[in-house]
Amino acid sequence: MLAAMPRVSIALILFAVLCLLAASLSLRRRETPAATPFMILSALAGLQALLVSLRWDFGIMQLRPLQIVLAAALPGAAWLCFRIAASGGSLLQWRNLTHAIPIGLIVLALFLLPDAIDIILIATFLAYGAIFLRLALSGEASFEQTAFEGMFNMRRAVALLAFALLGSAVIDVLVFLDFLRVGGRNAAMLIGIGNMVWLLTLGASVALGSVTLPAADEEPEAATPSEPEAEDRKIAQDIHQLLTETRLAKQPG
Numbered sequence: 001m002l003a004a005m006p007r008v009s010i011a012l013i014l015f016a017v018l019c020l021l022a023a024s025l026s027l028r029r030r031e032t033p034a035a036t037p038f039m040i041l042s043a044l045a046g047l048q049a050l051l052v053s054l055r056w057d058f059g060i061m062q063l064r065p066l067q068i069v070l071a072a073a074l075p076g077a078a079w080l081c082f083r084i085a086a087s088g089g090s091l092l093q094w095r096n097l098t099h100a101i102p103i104g105l106i107v108l109a110l111f112l113l114p115d116a117i118d119i120i121l122i123a124t125f126l127a128y129g130a131i132f133l134r135l136a137l138s139g140e141a142s143f144e145q146t147a148f149e150g151m152f153n154m155r156r157a158v159a160l161l162a163f164a165l166l167g168s169a170v171i172d173v174l175v176f177l178d179f180l181r182v183g184g185r186n187a188a189m190l191i192g193i194g195n196m197v198w199l200l201t202l203g204a205s206v207a208l209g210s211v212t213l214p215a216a217d218e219e220p221e222a223a224t225p226s227e228p229e230a231e232d233r234k235i236a237q238d239i240h241q242l243l244t245e246t247r248l249a250k251q252p253g
Helices: 010-028 036-054 064-087 095-112 113-136 149-184 185-208 227-246
Strands: none
Touching: 010 036, 010 185, 036 064, 036 185, 064 095, 064 113, 064 149, 064 185, 095 113, 113 149, 149 185
């Protein structure tokens, strides 16, 4: 009789894929410094996939608080990553600290009010889902740092994140209602589906958005006028030489 094959969960497969994506983006950072936020985001998503697997596949509950905190951190991290890629800016800005508010609320809830954790997560996913949807529906001016040929992919990645966040919030509501009505009979299945769809979509959006990033030495043609100016001067000199050395420049006698 053949030995049973070991079961590999979708979460572990997703963890491996996200780690490979983070490693690929890490190799691109020298040529494309803008890939750094995408690398960090994919690494965080990979860590979350690992934590999901440890909890639901192996029953390790000790890391559940870290999983909850990371769940609250990922939407804000995704927003910072794609906002910087789309419109410029830096991670090291004071205003970016506002995206740590959901993390602070979750940490307080873990110690003081555990019943509020689900409400905070639902509100966080709904808020960021609406923000991403607004960015996806905005005009091209919101993607000024994105090359024209990559703008469609960037907007598509942002739209995917918007629907994934809003869908995750809906699934969290269904889990909450499932506990109220049938004592959480279907909660594990719903949570598993929600986590996998969210993390898979996040990884796909990172891959889609990162391909639009320009290289460090890649500059628009308009930013290097020296070459056209030199060519124009050469043409002007040739014309002047032609006029002065031929009869075209002689005064009519």
